[in-house]
Amino acid sequence: MDWQIATVESVHAESPRVKLFRLKLPAGQKFSAGQYYDIRLTAPDGYQAQRSYSISSSPEKPGVIELVIELIPGGEVSSYFHEAVVPGERIELRGPIGGHFTWTPNYIKPLLLVAGGSGIAPLMSIIRRRATLDSSPRMLLMFSVRTEHDILFRQELERMAHEDADFDLTITLTRAVPEGWTGETRRIDAQMIDTAFDAATGKTRLREAGTGTPEAAKAAPNPAGQPFGRAYICGGTGFVESIASYLLETGMDYDDIRTERFGP
Amino acid sequence: MSYDRVNMEFYRGLSPGTVNILRTAKIADARKTLVSIPPKTLDSSWNMINNRFFGRRRPAPPRPIPPGQYLEDGFPVLSAGPTPPVDTATWEFTIHGPGGNGNDSGTETLGSWDWSALNALPQTELHTDLHCVTKWSKLDTDWRGVTIDTLFEDAGIARPGGFVMAFCDGGYTTNLPVEDIVDGKGLLVHTYDGEPLAPEHGGPVRLLVPHLYLWKSAKWVRGLKLMEQDSPGFWEGYGYHMYGDPWREQRYTND
Numbered sequence: 001m002d003w004q005i006a007t008v009e010s011v012h013a014e015s016p017r018v019k020l021f022r023l024k025l026p027a028g029q030k031f032s033a034g035q036y037y038d039i040r041l042t043a044p045d046g047y048q049a050q051r052s053y054s055i056s057s058s059p060e061k062p063g064v065i066e067l068v069i070e071l072i073p074g075g076e077v078s079s080y081f082h083e084a085v086v087p088g089e090r091i092e093l094r095g096p097i098g099g100h101f102t103w104t105p106n107y108i109k110p111l112l113l114v115a116g117g118s119g120i121a122p123l124m125s126i127i128r129r130r131a132t133l134d135s136s137p138r139m140l141l142m143f144s145v146r147t148e149h150d151i152l153f154r155q156e157l158e159r160m161a162h163e164d165a166d167f168d169l170t171i172t173l174t175r176a177v178p179e180g181w182t183g184e185t186r187r188i189d190a191q192m193i194d195t196a197f198d199a200a201t202g203k204t205r206l207r208e209a210g211t212g213t214p215e216a217a218k219a220a221p222n223p224a225g226q227p228f229g230r231a232y233i234c235g236g237t238g239f240v241e242s243i244a245s246y247l248l249e250t251g252m253d254y255d256d257i258r259t260e261r262f263g264p
Numbered sequence: 265m266s267y268d269r270v271n272m273e274f275y276r277g278l279s280p281g282t283v284n285i286l287r288t289a290k291i292a293d294a295r296k297t298l299v300s301i302p303p304k305t306l307d308s309s310w311n312m313i314n315n316r317f318f319g320r321r322r323p324a325p326p327r328p329i330p331p332g333q334y335l336e337d338g339f340p341v342l343s344a345g346p347t348p349p350v351d352t353a354t355w356e357f358t359i360h361g362p363g364g365n366g367n368d369s370g371t372e373t374l375g376s377w378d379w380s381a382l383n384a385l386p387q388t389e390l391h392t393d394l395h396c397v398t399k400w401s402k403l404d405t406d407w408r409g410v411t412i413d414t415l416f417e418d419a420g421i422a423r424p425g426g427f428v429m430a431f432c433d434g435g436y437t438t439n440l441p442v443e444d445i446v447d448g449k450g451l452l453v454h455t456y457d458g459e460p461l462a463p464e465h466g467g468p469v470r471l472l473v474p475h476l477y478l479w480k481s482a483k484w485v486r487g488l489k490l491m492e493q494d495s496p497g498f499w500e501g502y503g504y505h506m507y508g509d510p511w512r513e514q515r516y517t518n519d
């Protein structure tokens with residue numbers, strides 16, 4: 001796979017610890033939502049460092065991709081991006097890479113997306129891809145961040161949740177909780193997953209029962225048993241490991257749980 | 265850092281004068297030296313330079329590591345799905361004969377071992393470096409387990425030619441040439457750093473083939489299927505390299 005040189009179009013501070021970078025590619029290869037690029041930085045003396053970054057933009061526009069880069073204290077590549085990269089800078093990269101942690105519209109069953117912090121990146125591409133479709137599967141995003149300031153893509157996600165009855169959003173703050181916050185306030189645990197599954201199952205029944213009341217719907221049997229066809233989990237290793245094991249406990253199939261781990 | 269490999273590619277296509285400037289710069293402290301690179305036409309075989317990038321270089325590794333890799337002290341986890349629950353009471357490792365396609369394991373069983381049978385075989389210790397395709401390398405890891413040679417010998421399997429598909433709990437597969445897992449090069453490991461191998465690192469038993477990228481060292485391994493022809497496993501089917509030699513930086517198809 002050849003290396004190519006992209007040009008940074010824009011840099012945007014999305015949160016205190018995360019910047020968004022829009023990169024213009026010389027040849028806009030098609031990619032699938034969920035894929036990533038390998039980036040290679042070269043110092044004047046030839047020293048190089050390579051890291052992977054997921055694409056957060058929608059595959060609809062392959063010529064310019066958006067990357068979500070979290071500043072890792074002391075991190076070699078992320079701190080370069082945060083401290084030195086400005087529009088106009090050329091960045092060497094190759095991709096798109098990855099084929100398991102991807103979603104295409106051919107898959108029509110309901111989706112559960114679970115993101116920890118910058119782990120939202122590849123899921124954002126999936127969410128944005130889905131939003132371009134006329135008919136799209138039901139989707140729940142569970143998004144865990146430390147504080148309100150760390151909610152990435154907040155406006156876009158909240159607007160989508162407001163306008164699209166089939167897109168549900170649960171945000172949980174694990175550290176500081178502001179006054180008036182109505183979302184969740186702890187790390188995602190088995191109980192939070194159960195609640196989400198129950199709510200989703202209720203929705204499934206509602207749909208099956210047509211225009212029934214929630215009560216009537218709750219009484220109706222749910223033949224599928226599982227409210228989500230597939231789950232995509234992305235974030236740090238500890239986060240991904242714990243969510244994946246909760247999902248296995250719900251009886252979800254091993255093969256229906258896809259993971260991407262960003263950090264050690 | 266294996267500068268020579270990097271630099272060969274790095275210097276390619278530059279004028280001799282530029283190469284000299286860069287060589288001098290390399291000798292000087294990179295943090296204090298800024299080299300202005302003469303403008304040139306870019307093509308994909310030439311690496312560009314990020315002028316203000318110096319890197320947060322870790323202390324030089326005690327020995328070279330493969331190109332594009334960096335040293336990691338921790339032990340990151342990478343898998344395509346959740347960590348599957350594996351019970352040593354029902355665990356079994358099987359070697360299947362060739363026939364059928366890919367990871368189809370419905371062929372003749374040439375040998376099988378349960379947990380106690382595996383532990384009763386002669387055990388081998390291995391001190392080695394690991395290289396993951398996601399760019400980290402980890403030096404000086406200590407493993408204990410059973411060589412594939414020992415399994416072949418125990419089951420009376422004459423050293424086969426061709427390839428194997430390793431298959432695992434959770435459905436993961438990866439393909440390897442037989443010659444890369446014999447002569448002590450491939451092990452089934454159950455102990456890391458003196459402790460039982462943790463589930464997220466592939467416990468109770470993973471394959472370890474440390475001279476290839478770590479995705480070849482299948483976690484939660486349950487068997488090998490002999491194959492006459494090479495056939496892609498899980499990641500290989502998604503565009504990762506069929507062989508995966510870190511020293512030749514064979515990360516993706518056609519690398």
Ligand SMILES: Cc1cc2nc3c(=O)[nH]c(=O)nc-3n(C[C@H](O)[C@H](O)[C@H](O)COP(=O)(O)OP(=O)(O)OC[C@H]3O[C@@H](n4cnc5c(N)ncnc54)[C@H](O)[C@@H]3O)c2cc1C
Binds near residue numbers: 236
């Ligand atoms: C397939 C894939 C996709 C990825 N996509 C993204 C993405 O979209 N956005 C993104 O920000 N990152 C992403 N990452 C992580 C990214 O590749 C780098 O690992 C990360 O940016 C840290 O690199 P660094 O050079 O800044 O830090 P390093 O110099 O490599 O690390 C410095 C120290 O920080 C630790 N560290 C490294 N990463 C983390 C972390 N995430 N959390 C906590 N500690 C850490 C290291 O162990 C080390 O001790 C992805 C990783 C993979 C494998």
